[in-house]
Amino acid sequence: MATVTIRNLSDDVVVALKERARRNSRSMEAEVRDVLTRMARGDASGLEADLEQRMPRPRRWSVPSSEVMARVDANPSTPEQDKMREEWLAEMEADRKNPFFLDSFRDPWESRDPS
Numbered sequence: 001m002a003t004v005t006i007r008n009l010s011d012d013v014v015v016a017l018k019e020r021a022r023r024n025s026r027s028m029e030a031e032v033r034d035v036l037t038r039m040a041r042g043d044a045s046g047l048e049a050d051l052e053q054r055m056p057r058p059r060r061w062s063v064p065s066s067e068v069m070a071r072v073d074a075n076p077s078t079p080e081q082d083k084m085r086e087e088w089l090a091e092m093e094a095d096r097k098n099p100f101f102l103d104s105f106r107d108p109w110e111s112r113d114p115s
């Protein structure tokens with residue numbers, strides 16, 4: 001087995017390693033050996049493994065359209081929802097005719113003189 005010597009390690013790091021070793025009931029040498037071995041293998045540290053167990057798996061941010069359509073087909077709208085949709089559509093059509101909504105948004109950067 002090889003021997004590794006680490007020089008110029010800050011006192012704060014040594015104190016942290018000793019504390020970590022104490023929490024794990026082993027010597028600082030054994031703790032450093034364990035940390036280096038885990039890192040070389042690509043294993044998660046104790047903290048990373050603990051967080052991985054506690055944190056839920058990330059959810060998908062998008063849903064395929066086929067899944068959306070399957071949900072729509074499996075859950076037809078109720079008469080109340082149909083009425084609400086018709087009222088909403090009528091409001092949208094009325095808003096389109098309202099002069100307040102006819103003024104389109106003008107981007108000030110687009111109307112700026114390029115010179």
